[in-house]
Structures are given as structure tokens and as C-alpha cells.
Amino acid sequence: MKPASGIVFGRQAQSGRGRMHGVSENRNCPLSIDPQWSRRAFIDAVPACSGRDRPGSRFPRGIPLPTMDRRQAMERLKINLIGPGKVGLTILRRIAMTGACTVQDIAGRSIEKAEAAVAFVGAGAAVRSVADMRQADLWLLTVPDSQVATAAAELAATPTASDTPSVAVHCSGFLPADEMKPLRALGWQLASLHPVLTFAEPAKAVSHFDGVSCGMEGDAGALALVEPLVTEIGGMPFGIRSEAKAIYHAAAVFSSNFNVVLQAIAREAWAKAGVPDDVAAALNATLMSACTDNVMELGPARALTGPASRGDQRVVDEQEAAVRSWHPDAGEIYREMSVLAQRLKRTGGTLE
Template sequence: MRRLNVVGCGRVGKTLARLWSQSGALMVQDVLNPSASSAANAVEFIGAGRAVTDMADLRPADTYLIAAPDALLQPIATQLAERCAAVPHAIALHCSGALGADVLAPLRACGWSVASAHPVMSFADPASAAKQFQGTPCGVEGDAEAVAEATRALVHVGAECFGVEPAHKRLYHAAAVYSSNFLPVLQAVAIELWEHSGVPPELTRHLMERLMRNAVDNISAFGPAAALTGPAARGDSAVVAAQTQAIQDWDPLAGEAYGALSALAMRLAKTGKVGTREDTQC
């Protein structure tokens, strides 16, 4: 069984390492986090591995999962590359949706095979994410050997892998942000506006859940354009302008967002899409 070292074991790292360990896809060997407590907590959650806090304590492994924040990927790759003499060939994977495999170039330069493997799901809670992972789409790109290994390990735990064009990773990830990460923000604004309007707090959660579920069901059944409703979908620019001003008086940034989203909604209602590009690829 291939040995796995995890470098930067937060929510994504813990989820994948636990799934791979429990399924037998990979043997978790060392788990590196900045603090002893965070490393120990990660090992406890995974149910396997040895907690370490120093790069020098990592034992040679076949595969390295670098699950650190985007800004740390290249510095970590550079640090690992300094150990290439001890590990002349290995596979290194990162999970960033916005950065390509090239961010691990220092490791590629010393003979390693590198790839990015981005699971398209929310990792708000690792325990929940591990239970929900079956069927998760995963965008993969990079060197052939690393892509093959990432695909094998991910498919082993139920993922559905697909290729991503490296030059468009930022747009690819921005799409996931639009689809998932902005949803909590929009619901938070809605709840605050309802409460500001005098709706009893005990009803706001019910309103949010009902509207959100209806919207998701309609989008899934009919697609975004056909599911669109509201003043922007009807082309009622007077209502949109009045609401935009009212929200700006409440909070300027929220008002600006409402105006921009309404403009996109009007474009979607008229043309069936929000982008102005005629081609389907950037």
C-alpha cells in the first residue's frame, strides 16, 4: 500500500486522509501541522498516522498531500524540494481549486510528479464532509503519473473525477464560489433584511429554508434561466431601482451587490445566460 504524508492537515486534509485510510486506498504515515495540538487532533480524527510539527521529521513517502492554504503551497513545495535527495521520486498533490499544479514546480524540478485535485464540495465540517463525499465531483490536472494516482485514490472513495484546463483554474474555482460560497452570504443578508423589516426572528429561518429549497428544486429541474423569478426576471426596472436604493440606505455594500445581481438577472432573463462571451471557453 502506498504511504501518504499529509502536510497542512485542515478540514480538507483531514477528510481525505480519513477516507483514504479507512478505505485502504492509502496508508497515512505522517501528518504535519504547525502546532502539536493541531497535528494530534488531525491524527485522532483520521484514526491513523503520526503527528509531527517539523518538515525534517517527515519520513519518506510515496504520496504527499499538501492541503495547506493557497498562499503556502509554493513555500511548502520549496521546503519539500530541499529534501529531494532523501526522496528522489514521489507524487505530490494539492487541493486548491484556484491554483494549478504548476505551483508545485519546485518539486517537479527535482523529479517528482505533481497534480492538483480539487473536490467540489463544502468542507465546513470534516465529519459531515466524509459522510457526504460519495459522488463528489473532483477537478484534476497536472502530470500524467500524479493525475492517475490522484484519480485512483479519489475514485476509490467514491469521487467522480474530471479534467480541468490549468489556464482557467481561477474561473473554474470562481464558479464554485458563486455556486456555494456566496449562498451563506446571500442568506445572511436576507435574514438581516427580514429582521430589519420587522419579521419575527423565529420566522426568518422558515422563510429562508422554504425559498432556498424551492429555488434549488426549480434550478435542478428546469435550469437557472427557467427557474428565475422576481422583479429583475420580469424586467421591472423601477422596482429594482427602488429596492436597490432602499438596501443602499441600509448598507451600501449590500445595495451595490443587489444592483449588480439584479443586472445579471435581467441579462439572464433576456438572453438565457449571464456571460457576454459568445464562446463557451475562455
């Protein structure tokens, strides 16, 4: 279906082949130009610039279009947000701060939540439901993972969804863009964008967003549109394989979330051993800082130390028994981590 914007999606699109690092080669760039169209050429000018003007771009080249400055093109891009949670607020605030595009409508679980989001972002209009949102060029679905498909289906059911196919992006690190498939059936282009950053506090996340790596996958046309926007707000986009999205997200969980759990166990173990809280906090800080520095400089295998890495099996066995008698779950973790540590030191990796 050809939307009012003049962008042609799906089978009608020009088959311009382009590949982003880590994305399957069967993604054709699905954008082409309707010669009769003039109202919103800016939406196509963005991918055209992203492919031609960025040396070494890992995203698909755009199709030659009427001349338009990329910044001017992006500023005219209209964006809607469904689900103003911590990630959505952070991204939309960065967009508003940079003037990267026009923040239009925001819908949340309640009008009060949408109004609070507008106040935080400093732009846009709060609406009561998805059905009340105006047409937009880019839709952000920053809802919990379990609600992405539902939100996409709700958006697909609105009267204008099939008349004006757009680009939809969710921010789940676990789910692929295909989770929004009700929209793809209407000719929409889909992508996922996962900023690798902790979002405990949106105000802090906004200030820390510069230089944040952002994993992306999905349809080539959507990626070509979103990649320059991510760059404009300070992110560093990179491609990931759609079929390995769950493993990609698990890597972030191991690197960040589980690290926090391990530090909690360490604090509890020091408390059991009679170490004062302030001393335990200092020990945590010193060891974590040194560990991070060593891993970054030497790599995991060379940075690894401790009884398992040096083959001191008596210490490993007796320490496991001591931990298990105090904290059975932590004892199991200690045993499994010791096996992996020995393998890492012996082979350079944790896989058998």
C-alpha cells in the same frame, strides 16, 4: 533522475499520450518501467488498472505492467500529509477508513497538531517537521493557498527529495499544480485535487464525502495515480483546465460562499421589515429549496423569477433606492444583480 522505485519521470519517461477531459493535450503520461526493478511495481500498477479497467475513463491509460490487483497495489501505496487542516483530515480519514493505501507520516505547525490529526485519522505517525518524514509514494500538501509554494519548497529541500521523485498533490481550488514547481524541478509529478464540498466540520465532511465531485488537473502521470485513489475513497473525479483554475474556483465561490452572504443580507432585510427570526428562517429555507429544485430541473434562465426578470423596471428602481438607503453595499449588489438578471432572462446567459 531515476528513483529507487523504478518509475522513470520527465524526459526519460515513455511518451504515452493520454488526455483527461479539460486538460491540455501537451501532458504526456510520464511513467515507464525499469525492467530491473521489482520492489514497488504497485505504484505503476494503479494507473495501468485505472486506464484499462474503468470504462470511459477520462484519465490517461497506464502502461502494461506485471499483473497485480489494483486494490492490492493501492493498499501498498505510502502516503504522507503536510498540513493537517480540515480538507487534509477529511481525505486522510477516508483513506484510512477504506484502507485505500497506507497512511504513513503527518506533519503540522506543531507536534501537538500532528498528534491530534493522527488521533482523528486513526492511522499514521506524527512527526515534528517535514525533514523528519519518511519517503512516500504520494504526498498531500493540504496547507492554506498562500503556503503551498512554501511547503513545496521545504519538501524539495529535504535530502531525499531529489533521490526519490514522487507524486505531490495539493487541494487548493484556486491554484494550479504548477504552484509546487520546486518539486517538478526535481522530477516529481504534480497534480491538484479539489473536492467540491464544504469543510466546516471534518467529521461531517467525512460522512458526506461519498459521491463528492473532485476537480483535478496537473501532470498526466500524477493524475493516473491519484484518480483511482479518489474513486476508491468515494469521490467522483473530473478534469479541469489548468489555465482556468481561478475561474473554476470562482464558480464554486458564486455557487456556495456568496450564496451564504446573500442569505445573510436577506435575513437582515427581513429583520428590518419586522419579520420574526423564526419566520425569516422558514422563509429562507422555503425559497432556497424551491430555487435549487427549479434551477436543477429547468436551468438558470427558465428558473429565474422576480421583478428584473419580468421587466418591472419601476419596482427594480424604487426597490434599489430603498435598499441603498438602508444598506448601501447591499444596494449596489441589488443594482448589479438586477442588470445580470435582466440579461439572463433576455439572452439565456449573464455575459454580454
